[in-house]
Amino acid sequence: MELFHGSNKNTTLTPHIGICLTDSESSAEAYAGGNENQVYTIDIDLSGLTIADMDDGYDRENDIAPGDDADDITEMQNDGIDVITYTDEDEFGRQHDCWRIISALALSRF
Numbered sequence: 001m002e003l004f005h006g007s008n009k010n011t012t013l014t015p016h017i018g019i020c021l022t023d024s025e026s027s028a029e030a031y032a033g034g035n036e037n038q039v040y041t042i043d044i045d046l047s048g049l050t051i052a053d054m055d056d057g058y059d060r061e062n063d064i065a066p067g068d069d070a071d072d073i074t075e076m077q078n079d080g081i082d083v084i085t086y087t088d089e090d091e092f093g094r095q096h097d098c099w100r101i102i103s104a105l106a107l108s109r110f
Contacts, residue, residue: 003099005040006031013040015110017101018067020088024096031090044109046099049082057086058098067100082106 003021005013006028021042022028032038054066066086067073076084083106088098101107 001044001046003042003044004028005042007038007040008033011038013042015101015107017104017107018070018073019101019107020065021099021101022088022096024094027088027090027094027096030092030094042110046083046106046109049103049106049109050080051083051085051099052076052079052081054084054086058088060089065098065100067102073102076102 001023003023004025004027005019005021007013008031021044025039028039056066058065065088066084067076082101082103084100084102086098086100087095089095
């Protein structure tokens with residue numbers, strides 16, 4: 001599966017628990033602040049992983065996404081979840097699908 005990650009802070013991709021990926025290259029570019037050098041293409045195989053769809057998705061009112069909190073990630077890990085998916089929103093209000101890495105097993109797929 002081809003996914004993208006955009007960062008306006010990092011000049012190199014540093015995979016970590018909690019990293020967010022999207023299938024929208026334009027949304028990754030928005031997260032990178034328009035700096036194409038900070039948009040990364042990731043080919044990742046998520047087969048066999050436990051993927052949970054977080055129906056609630058991004059909370060625009062409070063600017064909170066599933067997995068933003070370390071305690072939430074720990075709880076998901078304890079529940080055996082490897083990756084969560086939800087509808088996220090970039091700073092311009094464009095919605096996109098997000099895959100957030102939750103477990104070390106999912107992280108090892110980078």
